[in-house]
Amino acid sequence: MELNNQLKALADKIDRLKDQIETEESTKHAFVLPFINLLGYDTFNPLEVVPEFTADLGLKKGEKVDYAIFQDGQPIIIIECKNWKEKMDPHNSQLFRYFHVSKTRFALLTNGIEYRFYTDLENPNKMDEKPFLEFDITRLKENVIPEIAKFHKSNFDVHKIVDNASSLKYTKEIRKLISREIQTPSFNFVKLFASEVYSGRLTEKVMTEFTGLVEKAFSQTISDRVNDRLNAALNKEAEGQHEVTPEPQEISKVVTTEEEMEGYRIVVAILRRKLDVSRIVHRDTQSYFGILLDDNNRKPLCRLHFNGSTKYLGIFDAKKNEHRHALESLEDIYQYEEQLLETATNYE
Structure with missing residues (x-):
């Protein structure tokens, strides 16, 4: 739980500061070193976290990788950093060249937001082209946190991580393949x-x-x-509540359609990464289908405008101004995942 909170705090810090970070060095100090630190390594101990780590590569002398994490006098992870604005390309990375001459089994390529962990599953002492663990720290999924925890100083076991790396790598590739086939079947x-x-x-x-x-x-x-x-x-939540006999009500002119409920389920599937499901409540009206936080009209998460010939998704900015986006199908809601999660974050 402590690591979870630390990762969330770092993600919040990144969201706050990234627009003010201009250089690779600033990225290292603001984003990467705090990540190394929350893994339990002392970034102020030059025997544990070595900056500008040098390993001679044949005739090439003096090339350096940004950091190396040491344990018992041996490098266990080498790290190359990029500016947070840069796309990461491991094919031009010094990590490939360093990996086979160092005794480490793990290499990390990061821009402080995206993290890619590599090992040598395919050929001994040669870094794989594809990472076995990859994540965006600002959009971290719960199932990734235990994998990050394996790299914590108190848990680090090279054999256990390597044994699990194969499963992680190929599961990730299979999931990408499934996602691609679902979107565009071959x-x-x-x-x-x-x-x-x-x-x-x-x-x-x-x-x-x-x-x-x-x-x-x-x-x-x-x-x-x-x-x-x-x-x-x-249903699980409802089990603990007492049944209340509803009072007779007037027949409502509001008709909730299956399409609106389907849209609501998609929104819940997106927002449950940030919010407990029980806090996401729908309230239908004659003009729109509203989705609220804590059943509070002052905390609108989004609105579904499905009554006309063109369907719209209404998303709220930080000032609670609604912006409508046309939808060709309900699946288009997934395209606005980032904006929906940002709205939820504004209320937290």
């Missing part, structure tokens, strides 16, 4: 499902039709799973 992917359910000849026309069907089926399946988890969470 021919072979569509053929896999079409051949199971369609007995006729898979002509070009049939395959074109099944491409849309496979995409739709996966979208609905994901939506159903989100809905099931949401209902399970809401």
Whole structure:
């Protein structure tokens, strides 16, 4: 829990300061060194955290990597840093050259916001081209925190991390592949499902039709799973509450549609990364479908305007001004994930 809070505090600091950070050196001091420190390493101890670490590479002398973390007199992690505004390209990185001459098994490439951890799963003493652990510290998912904790000074075990690295790396690659196939199903992917359910000849026309069907089926399946988890969470909360007999009410002119509820479930799926599900409440009106924090009208998270021919998602800025965005489909809501999470952060 302590590491979780420290990571969150660093993420908040980055959000606050990054626009004022201009150089690579400033990025190191403001973002990277605090990260090394929260892993339990003393950044003021030159025997533990070595800046400008030098290892001679054949005829190349004096090349340096930004930091090396030492344990028992041996480097355990080498770190190369970039300006937070830069895109990270490991192919031009000194990490590749340093990795095979140092005795470390781990290399870290970071710009203080994105972190990429590498090892040598494919060829001994040669750094893999793809990281086995990758994350954005400002958008950290809960399942990543235990993996970061393995690099803490008190937990560090090179063999355990390497054993787990293979699973992490290939699971990440498979998830990327699944995500890509869901968004844009490939021919072979569509053929896999079409051949199971369609007995006729898979002509070009049939395959074109099944491409849309496979995409739709996966979208609905994901939506159903989100809905099931949401209902399970809401039902669990309701178990502890006493039943109250509702008083007779007048027939309302407000009609809540399935599309509005589906949009609500998507918003909950996004915001649950920042907020407890029980705090995200919907309140329908004749003109819009409102989604509130703590069922408080003063804390609008967003609005769904689904009553007209064109659907809109209304998102609120820090001054609670609403900005509408046209939606071609409900899945388009996922495109505004960052803005929705920022709105939630404004109330925290």
